């Protein structure tokens with residue numbers, strides 16, 4: 494079975510999950526997860542429906558407590574932490590949800606400014622304006638987009654605004670929850686490009702929860718393949734492509750047959 498340790502010893506772990514177990518009632522959902530996401534890299538947690546991706550992600554941000562195991566974020570085990578401490582750790586994360594989760598009644602500028610208005614109350618309007626523009630610039634969104642409302646944007650642009658908002662407080666880690674689910678191939682490619690650009694320009698650590706194989710191969714430095722509550726393969730995309738594990742092979746084959 495694959496271990497989760499990154500190959501280069503020089504890579505510092507930003508997230509490290511160690512022997513994580515979680516049971517709901519009689520259902521064992523996570524049965525000993527080990528996975529390490531090195532700082533500055535993108536790790537895709539890939540797996541079929543019901544494999545436990547969301548449950549694993551919730552442990553990474555302290556929304557769930559495991560029955561057993563540790564979750565280190567930026568060097569700190571978050572499992573024993575109380576609510577206010579977890580809140581502090583959660584500020585290290587920017588979250589991008591499947592639906593962009595923008596406020597429909599606010600224009601793009603106010604959507605991206607929203608976290609700053611909540612968490613940077615001492616900032617001047619000029620500071621807010623500059624921070625919003627800087628993030629929209631990184632996402633390739635021009636000034637003309639700022640006054641538009643979410644309903645006036647394409648799906649891909651909404652994702653970019655969602656990411657601009659997720660990173661406006663300068664998180665160390667960006668967590669993408671199923672970023673390409675339900676999107677057409679062109680928008681999927683646009684969103685993959687967005688993840689790669691954000692990675693290059695912001696130098697964040699990224700975790701992408703996905704069941705989209707093509708997208709995982711495009712954006713992942715590492716892919717962790719989750720099946721029935723265990724990481725059964727971990728490594729760069731080539732390793733997954735050449736996996737001898739029958740479950741991984743079957744998952745990939747099914748996809749290649751369809752595409």
Ligand SMILES: Nc1ncnc2c1ncn2[C@@H]1O[C@H](COP(=O)(O)OP(=O)(O)OP(=O)(O)O)[C@@H](O)[C@H]1O
Nearest residue numbers: 517520522540541542543544545546547548549704
């Ligand atoms: N709070 C909960 N209480 C009980 N069971 C849960 C809870 N959360 C998740 N589960 C169960 O854990 C299993 C894994 O769920 P999870 O949402 O992590 O899957 P997933 O890999 O994210 O799937 P999908 O791609 O369909 O979202 C499922 O069988 C689900 O019903």
